[in-house]
Amino acid sequence: MVTQSALTAPSSGGGMSIGPRDSKGYKAFTWFNGSFLVVLCGFMLYPFVTVLAQSFSSAGAVKAGLVNVVPIGFNVDTYRVVIANDLFWSSYRNTVVYTLVGTTIAMVLTTLLAYVLARKALRGRNVLIGIAVFTMFFNGGLIPNYVLIQTLGLKNTMWAVVLPGAISVFNLLVMKSFFENMPSELEEAAKVDGLGWWGIFRRIVLPLSKAVLATMILFYSVAIWNDWFAAFLYLDKQELFPVTLYLRNMIAGASSTASQGAAAAGSTKEAISANIQAVTMILTIIPILCIYPFVQRYFVSGIMLGSVKG
């Protein structure tokens, strides 16, 4: 039960109760602390605000370095330009597809294995756990992975992006400990009613695990949404790129123009891409921001689950 309630537990316990006798020094500290945290939040948010302001500003203003917090020469033309771009849309669509497919595969594999590993009486369980846990501490490395994907003929297919990350051992262990902490009476009762392992899994365990399943779905989908490197490594065709790689190429292009013409007055190309870059960044972040309230709550509880050992 512990983990189940930990899953819904808010992260803060409200601090500790403190007696009425706070020294003057402590009061001063409280003020300092509050102001410090406000400033910190400013630092945390500033990059977002700047990018947002730039995305609504005129190209000229961005190029001249006038835009910091408030948009200058407010317009939404840049959004129109980006949205009208076919390559942007195909990348965005790819990201959505990769995220859906990848998350589905990952969830199926992780849930199945976690359920099996949570059967404490299962013979060979420790070997299976060992197989999974060892991959956390030693991994094949860049080149052997690349050779594998190439040999399997997955290069330039969606599967190169979607498959390799399918089981995150951390997520697996979190889920396993959740399943282990389910009351065993439920299982016993189901057995008496004649349900097999699969029946127990489908009819009893899954319906009772909605919270942990939601957490895992978010873990996986955010990871796949944000990933760019697998695509960078394994995909050569532009029409397969996810939006993160599209953005990366845009940024890399802009920065190489910048370093080439370092002092020699910034070209217009650079200014345009600073603008378009900002819009692309915003459009890439938006889905994450939209689900952020849920993501945050579930992520926190997921991390807490993960800290329950064994």
Added chain:
Amino acid sequence: MSAAHATGDAFATTVTASGGPVPSTVEDEAVRGTTRPPTRKIGWGHTLRRDWVLYAMALVPVLFLLVFRYIPMFGNIIAFRRFRPGGSIIGDEWVGMRYVELFLNDPNFWNVFGNTVILGGLTLLFCFPLPIVLALLLNEVRQRAFKRVVQSISYLPHFLSVVIVVGMVMQLLSLQGTVNQLIEAFGGEAIPFLQRSEWFRTVYVGSEIWQTVGWGTILYLAALTTVDSSLYEAARIDGANRWRQTWHVTLPGIRPTMITLLILNIGLFLNVGFEKVLLLYNPLTYSTGDVVSTYLYRVGLVSNNFSYATAIGLFQAIIGLVMILSANFLSRRVVGASLW
């Protein structure tokens, strides 16, 4: 069951670890092999008849792990065999330690190795303690709403793609960016940060702090809620002020969490944000920014020296494994808390 109570239970195992013997965990058994003697002898035939559904369920996931995790592990054999791109996955012929000797005698390798150690060390130096400080500060906040807002905002960067983070860094540090505007406002001269090798480490570590400091507080905040409030009571009666309470009660209370995270951080020491470096560096900043993983990426996939790069990667993976094992061993011996 109250929420605070639940988290308390969740951490109970970790907290007791500092005192008594190390609790035996599942991973523990898995790594050392079974410690319990088998209680009953049942033939595999019987087991399979009874549990075949479970084994069938595990089949695809285990096959997945074998193919996508273990084949690459064995694929490291091409560090000792000549590999022809497009040829056999395990290479064509044995060349022994040739590639290992090659990189051990490669001055570039030692250069990037040094960079990795410095960058990893700096990251550890800042990104490990700062979340503790932030968690302690957050813990002193009594307005719950304010605390929650600060938490939400500081977690946010964690959810961004590294591409976005690097994009933001480049915008802020560009010649017209906010940082250079500030420098010029104070009468300085604009600095092309990303083209200067002496700035690379600062930029990297700074962005790493921005991205990780908030998220890093989560486990500490959870641990802080489990500290026994009667200890504070006792400390106050003994005349301890807030600072001394923090020093003598709070910090010891979260020590097991600190140690666990320190071990993990040390184990990942050499894996310095490969993707971030790859996005952030350029030939002008190679002298400080190039790390082992980016070097082997260029050697392997840009210049097509697969075997050579694999030898470097294997070396790095083994060092990583040794480091996490020894960090774990040391902390178990010295402070009695360990990951497994």
